[in-house]
Amino acid sequence: MRIHRMLAESAAGVLEQVFDHGRVLDRELDGLFRANPKWGKRDRGFVAETAFEVTRWRRAFAFLGGDESIAALCSVHWLRCGFELPEWWASHPNEVAARDAELAGQPRAIRESIPDWLDELGERELGEAWDKEIDALNRRAPVFLRVNRLRIEVDGAIEWLHRHGIEASRVPGAADALVLPAGKTVPKPLVAEGFVEIQDAGSQRIAPLLDLEPGMRVIDACAGAGGKALHLAALMQGRGEIVAMDISTSKLSELRRRATRAGTRIIRTDSWREDTLKRYAGWADRVLIDAPCSGLGTLRRQPDLKWRLTAASLEKTKRLQRRMLDHYPELLRPGGKFVYATCSVLGSENGGQLRNLTERDPRRTIEEELIVSPAETGWDGFYAARLG
Numbered sequence: 443m444r445i446h447r448m449l450a451e452s453a454a455g456v457l458e459q460v461f462d463h464g465r466v467l468d469r470e471l472d473g474l475f476r477a478n479p480k481w482g483k484r485d486r487g488f489v490a491e492t493a494f495e496v497t498r499w500r501r502a503f504a505f506l507g508g509d510e511s512i513a514a515l516c517s518v519h520w521l522r523c524g525f526e527l528p529e530w531w532a533s534h535p536n537e538v539a540a541r542d543a544e545l546a547g548q549p550r551a552i553r554e555s556i557p558d559w560l561d562e563l564g565e566r567e568l569g570e571a572w573d574k575e576i577d578a579l580n581r582r583a584p585v586f587l588r589v590n591r592l593r594i595e596v597d598g599a600i601e602w603l604h605r606h607g608i609e610a611s612r613v614p615g616a617a618d619a620l621v622l623p624a625g626k627t628v629p630k631p632l633v634a635e636g637f638v639e640i641q642d643a644g645s646q647r648i649a650p651l652l653d654l655e656p657g658m659r660v661i662d663a664c665a666g667a668g669g670k671a672l673h674l675a676a677l678m679q680g681r682g683e684i685v686a687m688d689i690s691t692s693k694l695s696e697l698r699r700r701a702t703r704a705g706t707r708i709i710r711t712d713s714w715r716e717d718t719l720k721r722y723a724g725w726a727d728r729v730l731i732d733a734p735c736s737g738l739g740t741l742r743r744q745p746d747l748k749w750r751l752t753a754a755s756l757e758k759t760k761r762l763q764r765r766m767l768d769h770y771p772e773l774l775r776p777g778g779k780f781v782y783a784t785c786s787v788l789g790s791e792n793g794g795q796l797r798n799l800t801e802r803d804p805r806r807t808i809e810e811e812l813i814v815s816p817a818e819t820g821w822d823g824f825y826a827a828r829l830g
């Protein structure tokens with residue numbers, strides 16, 4: 443197999459942005475593909491796969507190639523995929539295959555390609571379980587869909603996808619979820635029809651924890667582009683009121699677009715302002731705090747996170763989580779309930795935060811707790827708990 447020069451250089455350019463300038467991998471690839479609309483599916487696939495796999499296996503590939511440069515890391519990836527390295531490419535590492543056998547004997551941080559500080563933190567917080575969780579978080583994730591039950595039933599969705607040549611299967615443990623075969627996805631125009639949303643099965647476990655009833659008033663306090671808000675609307679069968687809040691107005695406009703597509707009219711967006719807490723105090727039956735977090739549970743889909751995250755940024759995020767837990771429950775009416783959720787596998791962002799809260803505020807009690815382990819489920823890692 444031959445490597446096309448422009449594609450190889452483009453992949454290396456993306457990696458330079460990610461590794462040297464802390465940019466977000468997905469966004470860099472999106473920008474690149476928008477700037478090169480003539481690239482075919484295979485071209486885009488080659489660039490995306492190179493960028494993702496080199497990001498995921500940065501340290502292991504540096505060990506295999508004996509060189510940390512982006513050119514060498516790409517070479518290792520291509521050699522392992524069976525490509526011939528072109529003579530114009532800057533790096534031609536030797537003995538990659540021979541060093542493969544030695545990789546298994548390297549420290550976990552190298553084998554699993556994570557920064558040392560993060561490996562130490564994972565072990566401190568998860569103990570023995572860290573080994574299998576980080577292994578699971580380094581696997582490639584399949585695409586999961588959530589069937590939009592406002593528009594179609596699960597069997598109907600399987601049938602509809604089949605008619606479009608996509609074989610989807612049910613996911614035990616996640617009622618509205620479907621999974622696609624490895625490497626398959628749903629083309630954008632099909633998603634635009636509103637019958638399904640792309641959403642990991644682990645993420646689909648969060649909204650049901652709110653214990654909703656049609657007609658309730660719900661605040662999704664960190665709604666982002668609405669992955670969970672749309673699910674809440676479906677669970678409420680289109681009856682009641684959902685106020686989707688976020689500090690990002692651009693995410694909320696994306697949410698409005700998705701809500702229209704999904705055929706729900708009960709979601710209203712309202713970006714956080716100084717007086718938001720006061721205006722909505724005591725208003726909601728349910729509040730979802732889907733807090734900003736390290737995102738470590740989603741490393742399969744965002745391997746660049748591990749190179750951007752720092753101990754200092756993690757501490758800052760935890761302080762924000764704590765502030766949210768101190769104030770956002772004020773949005774509840776007396777007797778209302780809230781769910782705190784993260785896509786992290788770290789106890790200190792999850793149960794640790796809630797145990798601190800219940801010590802600070804004895805009125806709060808944990809009613810139900812959910813831990814989604816990537817190693818046990820093959821889904822992204824999530825944590826959620828409902829508090830009364």
Ligand SMILES: C[S@@+](CC[C@H](N)C(=O)[O-])C[C@H]1O[C@@H](n2cnc3c(N)ncnc32)[C@H](O)[C@@H]1O
Nearest residue numbers: 663664665666668669670688689690732733734
């Ligand atoms: C985990 S993401 C939410 C994902 C979203 N709920 C979903 O299911 O797609 C966390 C969100 O919190 C937002 N955020 C950050 N700081 C915030 C704050 N102080 N108050 C409310 N939202 C905030 C971020 O913009 C981000 O969209």
